[in-house]
Amino acid sequence: MPTDVAATAEGDGLPDNISQVVGQQLRVIVYEGRRIEASFLTAPTAINRNQxxxxxxxxxxxxxxxxxxxxxxxxxxxxxxxxxxxxxxxxxxxxxxxxxxxxxxx
CATH class of the missing domain: 2.30.30.760 (SH3 type barrels.)
Incomplete structure (x- = not known):
């Protein structure tokens, strides 16, 4: 949800805005308060194995x-x-x- 993510100062490897983060799936665990880098994100899984x-x-x-x-x-x-x-x-x-x-x- 957009309320779960907050924008901070920009840096290398960070998404440009919140809309690039919302709706994506994390590849790694990100703890509260930590930066979400673009490399941590992937498209959401539509089909699971054995489904x-x-x-x-x-x-x-x-x-x-x-x-x-x-x-x-x-x-x-x-x-x-x-x-x-x-x-x-x-x-x-x-x-x-x-x-x-x-x-x-x-």
Missing amino acids: MVTLAYEKSALRIEAEGRALSAGSVGQVIRVMNTASRVTVSGRIAPNGTVVVEQF
Whole structure:
């Protein structure tokens, strides 16, 4: 929340404003009163390892969906590996903003 973060004097490696910090996920533990450097932040995790997800394959007007299990965690836009629970085949796909994993042909 914006009220959980306070701006202080600028320095090297620090975000320019609070809006760059709010909504991000910390990579390391930051104790109260400590500086948050830009390198401490990452995009929030959209899918966790072993989470059940919807796999989607799209081509023109065709869309096929299946259930899968994420083999790694990832953020929106990242490519992760997912195992199709019905066929036990492992595929790679990009995480969409709605939480589905879109399988692309490579």
